[in-house]
Amino acid sequence: MGFNNVAYAYDITTGKKRPGVDVIPIDVNNNRKIDPQENFYDNADSVLKAIADGRYPSPPARDLYFLTKGKPTDSTVIDFLKWVLTDGQQYVKAAGYVPLPPEKIQAQLDKLK
Numbered sequence: 001m002g003f004n005n006v007a008y009a010y011d012i013t014t015g016k017k018r019p020g021v022d023v024i025p026i027d028v029n030n031n032r033k034i035d036p037q038e039n040f041y042d043n044a045d046s047v048l049k050a051i052a053d054g055r056y057p058s059p060p061a062r063d064l065y066f067l068t069k070g071k072p073t074d075s076t077v078i079d080f081l082k083w084v085l086t087d088g089q090q091y092v093k094a095a096g097y098v099p100l101p102p103e104k105i106q107a108q109l110d111k112l113k
Contacts, residue, residue, distance in 0.1 A: 005097070006044055006047055006051075006096035007044075007096025007097075008096065010044035010047065012095075015043040015044045016043060016044075025039065026038065028056075028057055040055065044096075052099075064097070071111070078112055081108075081112060085105045085109055086109075
């Protein structure tokens with residue numbers, strides 16, 4: 001038993017659990033059963049949606065960040081960060097991560113101005 005990225009437990013192209021892998025559900029409200037709102041482990045899309053809308057807890061889910069020392073001034077760094085927030089988002093789900101919602105993307109792009 002261990003923790004893993006969604007892409008390791010699920011085939012992202014089919015959304016199905018990988019052969020020989022099962023996912024242990026988390027009883028978020030500690031009532032000793034998996035309630036319907038906690039039962040989203042059948043496929044990758046439902047897990048990613050549960051992470052995005054907060055039904056899957058943090059931890060183990062968590063936001064990931066890029067950190068810089070102060071506001072970036074190097075144009076190459078700024079271009080890379082903008083790419084991550086725009087065109088790069090198309091690769092996020094295939095890697096087993098949750099795409100950022102538009103409001104978070106815009107807030108971060110605004111910080112790069």
